[in-house]
Amino acid sequence: MAELASTRTRVETSSWRARLGSTPRRDTLLGAVTIVALLLLWELVYRLELMPRWAFPSPLQVVAAFYELGRSGVLFYNAGASVGRQITGVLLAAAFGVPVGLALGASPTIRAAFLPLCRMIYPIPGIAWIPLAILWFGIGFKSTVFVIFFTGIWPIIFNTMAGVQTLSGQYTDVARAYLAPRSLYTRRILIPGSLPFIIAGLRLTYGVGWRVIVGAEMISSIVGLGFMIDDARWQLRPDIMICGMITIAMIGWVSENWFFDWVERHTIERWGMKAMPG
């Protein structure tokens, strides 16, 4: 009886969905329509001069800025510098954060000793480290990387720790019953078993790093997308600012949807572990 009722509901829902035409293609189209609408609104504001022209470029002017900066190589030069710092900072954060997270997750003693300290430093925004970083490392590559590293290390530490802590105790029993030495246990069980959490942590690390890099470059750099945006202020070139912002969005979007999805497809999705971190 209950089964019958549920079947009928399902049929009704599906026909209702069919009538509305909720398909992936329709959803993509809706997303694109919204973006086009925003562009039109932007153009309208420009045409009606609701904002002063010197501070508010038209979409077409931004396209022209892309062309100009692309041709001269300025855009690629600055984007390359930012990406290089970002990758260095994230790699350092991962190289340091994953082992620390594993240790914190696996040992109650280490947790008791270091977790309070971590929780105290964690809320300090990455930007707040910039002046100190400049004093320590000077203007440029090192201080920017330091800021990305210090901002990005926390999500990877806390996520890796959570991954180890939620790993089924049964896997540890199997490792012990089959006499696995500590190194094999770490390499073959602890790390792959926590990988859904580690990848989620890396995504966050990458995201916060990319968000903080612009601020860091505005203050402590003479190259990079952040510098390019800030420098455009002195030239009264809002089109270059927006060009830089769109570049940041695109690079962030591509790495998010392309790189990390690719990593997930080749690891946890293949192992049937995708749903784990929830």
Place this chain on the structure above:
Amino acid sequence: MSGPMVLIERLSKRYLTDDADILALADIDLNVGEGEFVSLLGPSGCGKSTLLKIVAGLIPASEGRIEIEGKPVTAPGPDRAVVFQDYALFPWMTVESNIEFGLEARGVPAPRRRQVSSELLRVIGLAEFGTKYPHHLSGGMKQRVALARALAVDPKILLMDEPFGALDAQTRSVLQEELLRIWRRYRKTVIFVTHSIEEAIYLSDRVIVMTARPGRVKADIAVAEERPRDLTSPGMGKLQRQVRAVLAEEIDRAAALEQADLVAAE
């Protein structure tokens, strides 16, 4: 005459928690001979899995003696392998890597490992599944792989913790046959935890019936029937009734204990 494969004498296990001191096992005496298939049967919560884990060396006993071939058990050892209830396969390793895990832990070189795993994959009838991941397999196939992982390290004793509990009746009986075939082929000593009377008397040489908490050995029943056994034969029917009678009071007591726990918790 040599001693038993597994010797357990006056063994007890106590769990100390913040507000309780729970006696899980009390005064267990049990000997298991080489090549013997022994089942531990009892109501849920009777400590049969705890006893198995103590034999495995995964948890220590509180009191008493436990020896394997005359040597005291202090930790897991190469003479024992465990098959866990819900398979406990590593989802991130292929089927063959799962089977080879114990060998990898012992530092066996990769070519030799692959040789062992491909032979075992044939034995368990999963020759084509070596490079698949566990989530592609059915429950029955997973438990076969878990059994192969145990056999790969060539243990003297197989410790099986309700290995077929999560399977449907059909798959379960297929795997029981397979286990007997493998047991005959490799001549292992088997300690098999179950809560199914039929399973216990169908598979084992001896059925150890345990009491509700604290777990004690209530009865040690030999199953003399020739294999292959037929559960519907008069001899097996009689045995089933006999075991059921012994177990029934313990199941009632276990239920009463559980109820008392619930009341106490409120």
